[in-house]
Amino acid sequence: MLKVYNTLTRKKEEFKPIEDKKVRMYVCGLTVQNYSHLGHVRGAINYDVIRRYLEFKGYDVTYISNFTDINEKIIARAELEEMKPMALAYKYEQAFLEDIEALNIKKADHYCKATDNIDQIQKMVQTLIDKGYAYIADGNVYFSVEEFEDYGKLSGRDLEQMIAGTRKKIESDKKNPLDFALWKNVEDPEVIAWDSPWGRGWPGWHIECSAMSIKKLGSSFDIHGGGTDLIFPHHENEIAQSEAYSGVKPFAKYWMHNGTVNLSGDKMSKSLGNFYTTRKLLEKYSADQLRYFILTKHYRSPIEYSDEEIENSNKSLEKLVNTKNSLKNILKQSPTDSDKKQTYQLLEFIKGKEEKYFAAMDDDFNSAQAIGILHEMATEINKVVNNSELKLNSKLLEDLKEIYKTFNELFEIFGLTLESSSSSLSSDRYSELVEYVLELRKEARANENWELADKIRDDLNKLGIKVHDTPRGTEWEIIN
RNA sequence: GGCGGCAUAGCCAAGUGGUAAGGCAGAGGACUGCAAAUCCUUCAGCGACGGUUCAAAUCCGUCUGCCGCCUCCA
Incomplete structure (x- = not known):
């Protein structure tokens, strides 16, 4: 109700x-x-x-x-x-x-x-x-x-x-x-x-x-x-x-x-008025970041705005984005049915949490509480998806597909895309290029040429491409 | 002066009767060639004082401190 x-x-x-x-x-x-x-x-x-x-x-x-x-x-x-x-x-x-x-x-x-x-x-x-x-x-x-x-x-x-x-x-x-x-x-x-x-x-x-x-x-x-x-x-x-x-x-x-949005205590800036226009904020933060910041507070509570606080909330959001990316990446994999017996309770867990999410939203649109529940989902998903012992059988893959759908649906209600801010830049050719460079790094790693492997990773990072090695292999994403 | 609201860990923030969600930061550990990400463990007894109740962060009262509105405001 x-x-x-x-x-x-x-x-x-x-x-x-x-x-x-x-x-x-x-x-x-x-x-x-x-x-x-x-x-x-x-x-x-x-x-x-x-x-x-x-x-x-x-x-x-x-x-x-x-x-x-x-x-x-x-x-x-x-x-x-x-x-x-x-x-x-x-x-x-x-x-x-x-x-x-x-x-x-x-x-x-x-x-x-x-x-x-x-x-x-x-x-x-x-x-x-x-x-x-x-x-x-x-x-x-x-x-x-x-x-x-x-x-x-x-x-x-x-x-x-x-x-x-x-x-x-x-x-x-x-x-x-x-x-x-x-x-x-x-x-x-x-x-x-x-x-x-x-x-x-x-x-x-x-x-x-x-x-x-x-x-x-x-x-x-x-x-x-x-x-x-x-x-x-x-x-x-x-x-x-x-x-x-x-x-x-x-x-x-x-x-x-x-509730209203108030500015943090000291009037440190003379031009506060200008600085906090929506367009100024959008130069600095993504729509997701601003929305997330707002929605982690109850709509009736006043919000005290500060850069520090939004940075904090950005990190929290990032955690959810990472989970979504892990899910997305694992769904590209093919199942290995060598171990069909291995079962996971993840889908049941997520469905249970989904109920709680709706209960929170039904209670006067408590988005803050609902977001807390999304974090609980994320943690549980990460546990399975980032586990190096993972047995990705077809049953689990099916479950993960459904979980991915549910997860996205719940974020859609908040108008959150969980997209990395500039992912639109990643054309196919661009992706191929990055994949190619990573292929070279893979060779270097195979040869235990850590120095080169790390240099590639660091240099890509400087170009705004974050590289990380996961149980699934090396993954990358475009940042800021 | 009047009306309304708020006070939860270092910070942000849910929770409105049964013994404190979640996030950030911190500490320790696991994984990793090293990282990153991730996981595990750890970290408050709820502004103060009284009262009601078997039981209160949650109800009542008093006090203290913030804030909003009473003029234009999302």
């Missing part, structure tokens, strides 16, 4: 989609004002895995996300880069799509943009006014939080207390300091804006997500995700305006929130 932690109830609940076998999910995207950073991408990776797992379990998943492509930040940034706001938004939207592709994150079924949905948004605002949930003030339209009785249910806040604790000065045209904008008046005629019954302006920040999710997924859908930092006020406000608009509860059945 799949259980999901629901922020709304602060409990793990059994996951039951509104429509059997269909899952509709909406994940808050980002304001396309700059290149994405690890924080954005962490969420995207977490929800990517959630989606992959749901699909793996046979659900038909509709995954919608959005880009906020108009607001003050976009305007400010556009000025800085001397671009038109819409061009700037488009530039960073494309950059983000490139980033997620590079990270092997599956694309959403649809990405909504605020500026593509102005009509829908205006319609929603008008309905909220008509229903008495919103009011017009000076070209702005505000949602009146007092009109919505459930206000605060997601973030666990009490309206009275919040008002009492408000630090912000009451903006003159708001009735209540917590009221939030559905439509923002734009006075400067030079600035891009849209006409509306209430004046020229833009949508407020929260309304776009409500309008687009309702349009694409309906008034009530299964999962709404985002970072913990969006719980208040963004998601709280989304609930208020959406449920007030449609009269349907719940707007989203399960609210999921991923």
Whole structure:
């Protein structure tokens, strides 16, 4: 049974989609004002895995996300880069799509943009006014939080207390300091804006997500995700305006929130902001490495980023890659049935662990625990595969094929390829060349010419080709 | 000030009632011509103090220390 932690109830609940076998999910995207950073991408990776797992379990998943492509930040940034706001938004939207592709994150079924949905948004605002949930003030339209009785249910806040604790000065045209904008008046005629019954302006920040999710997924859908930092006020406000608009509860059945990524204590770098953009990180680390780093932590926990920590996690990943390579290499061999009696319990062991892997994932997508289980599998596989006493009979070979398939399938759920980063460079001719050189080394070894054999190995290593002698013979792989 | 969360070995990190997964690093050993990889062994009693319970890292309380949100944020 799949259980999901629901922020709304602060409990793990059994996951039951509104429509059997269909899952509709909406994940808050980002304001396309700059290149994405690890924080954005962490969420995207977490929800990517959630989606992959749901699909793996046979659900038909509709995954919608959005880009906020108009607001003050976009305007400010556009000025800085001397671009038109819409061009700037488009530039960073494309950059983000490139980033997620590079990270092997599956694309959403649809990405909504605020500026593509102005009509829908205006319609929603008008309905909220008509229903008495919103009011017009000076070209702005505000949602009146007092009109919505459930206000605060997601973030666990009490309206009275919040008002009492408000630090912000009451903006003159708001009735209540917590009221939030559905439509923002734009006075400067030079600035891009849209006409509306209430004046020229833009949508407020929260309304776009409500309008687009309702349009694409309906008034009530299964999962709404985002970072913990969006719980208040963004998601709280989304609930208020959406449920007030449609009269349907719940707007989203399960609210999921991923932890944030924080930077290690000292601000040692002046340009931290830049350094941790996704593209910068991708120059240094592979998609597998970044994904693995993220997935070895529970999605709801905050992550403290440091280079040291990711290097650590890279080594852990490498162990799994080595296991996969050993498996792959042994599958190329032919079985020797001289010893058919020798039996191995490996397949049974792996199947047992697979159960545990699913149990971990069923428990609120505990990828950290599941990865621990993959390591237990790897150790057991290594024991058999790297054993010089190994009797590779046809039964074992069949089992290993199945294990290899299972192993890959479980990594696929995490979007991990376990490919050496530049293996795509290894054309056939390239491989033949390496094999040839290794053949020479083999001769040297046969002649006990260790000096030459080691020189070949060291030199290849310098060229990025790692050579190791295994019970199966000499194997090689391309590194970094 | 309000709301929420966290505190597990040198480091990272699972575990939410029955006596601590996994990884990195360390130590010892096996394998190897030497390496690499791999395997084996070893390495914590869970921030502090109380309480509940036959039994708590896990539940309750207090304290200490971190962090997030309350303004834009994935």
